[in-house]
Amino acid sequence: MSENGNGIGDIYQKETKYDRETLGGGLDWASRAETYKIYEGAPRFTLPEPEVSEGSSLWRALNNRRSVRNFRRSPFAPSQLSQLLWAVNGVTLDVGEWQFRATPSAGALYPVETYVAINRGEEIVPGVYHHAVRAHALELLKEGDFGPQLASACLGQSMCASASAVFIFTAIPARSKWKYGERAYRYIYLDAGHAGAGLHLAAEALGLGCCMIGAFFDDELNSILGIDGVEETAVYAAAVGAR
Ligand SMILES: Cc1cc2nc3c(=O)[nH]c(=O)nc-3n(C[C@H](O)[C@H](O)[C@H](O)COP(=O)(O)O)c2cc1C
Numbered sequence: 001m002s003e004n005g006n007g008i009g010d011i012y013q014k015e016t017k018y019d020r021e022t023l024g025g026g027l028d029w030a031s032r033a034e035t036y037k038i039y040e041g042a043p044r045f046t047l048p049e050p051e052v053s054e055g056s057s058l059w060r061a062l063n064n065r066r067s068v069r070n071f072r073r074s075p076f077a078p079s080q081l082s083q084l085l086w087a088v089n090g091v092t093l094d095v096g097e098w099q100f101r102a103t104p105s106a107g108a109l110y111p112v113e114t115y116v117a118i119n120r121g122e123e124i125v126p127g128v129y130h131h132a133v134r135a136h137a138l139e140l141l142k143e144g145d146f147g148p149q150l151a152s153a154c155l156g157q158s159m160c161a162s163a164s165a166v167f168i169f170t171a172i173p174a175r176s177k178w179k180y181g182e183r184a185y186r187y188i189y190l191d192a193g194h195a196g197a198g199l200h201l202a203a204e205a206l207g208l209g210c211c212m213i214g215a216f217f218d219d220e221l222n223s224i225l226g227i228d229g230v231e232e233t234a235v236y237a238a239a240v241g242a243r
Pocket of ligand 1: 065066067068069157211212213214215216
């Protein structure tokens with residue numbers, strides 16, 4: 001907090017408080033933002049069905065989880081990518097107009113998108129991919145090993161180049177602002193935190209290493225993904241690989 005409590009963060013917390021006098025009003029359903037981002041025409045890598053009926057215990061994963069920053073340079077198998085992405089975005093309940101996912105989201109508005117920069121993969125070429133949630137597929141946006149560029153964009157954190165992949169969570173604020181106005185930013189960061197927790201625990205359960213990343217040059221990371229930083233902006237990342 002700034003000395004007199006009027007820093008931008010303090011003002012934001014104050015301005016977005018819910019109180020009984022001002023809370024109210026209905027929702028304009030016609031202006032609701034699209035929930036699913038799709039890159040039309042992008043080459044698609046369909047992920048195998050995730051294995052969700054058995055596996056490591058949640059309690060062991062919680063107990064053993066530690067941030068891992070040193071990775072063996074080994075490639076990701078499609079099954080590992082599938083499990084990791086399912087732990088973040090897996091559609092676990094479909095009730096027609098609404099789908100619910102493995103991680104919670106304020107108002108079920110799912111403002112967070114997931115990208116994966118694959119540095120090394122089996123059967124999948126290195127490149128920057130977007131996770132198409134409903135299809136459980138990866139859409140190829142740019143081919144190549146972006147590890148060194150990602151390391152540089154993440155304040156020189158070399159683990160971004162040695163990891164098998166870097167996961168990047170972005171937010172499309174309009175999805176949440178439709179309902180929550182400026183208060184939406186509180187929920188967007190919480191949603192991204194849930195996404196990160198799902199990924200981190202899934203990595204642990206698969207015997208992989210993971211380190212969350214909040215330190216990055218925003219414009220540089222957004223530019224690697226080809227997003228504008230306004231309509232959609234990077235909020236959180238993680239390096240994942242073999243330990
Ligand atoms: C929001 C957030 C941002 C983080 N950013 C980084 C980062 O940029 N680089 C890094 O090496 N670790 C990062 N970490 C990992 C923390 O340093 C780590 O979780 C902490 O030291 C506790 O250690 P543990 O995860 O092994 O329990 C981040 C963690 C969180 C939750």
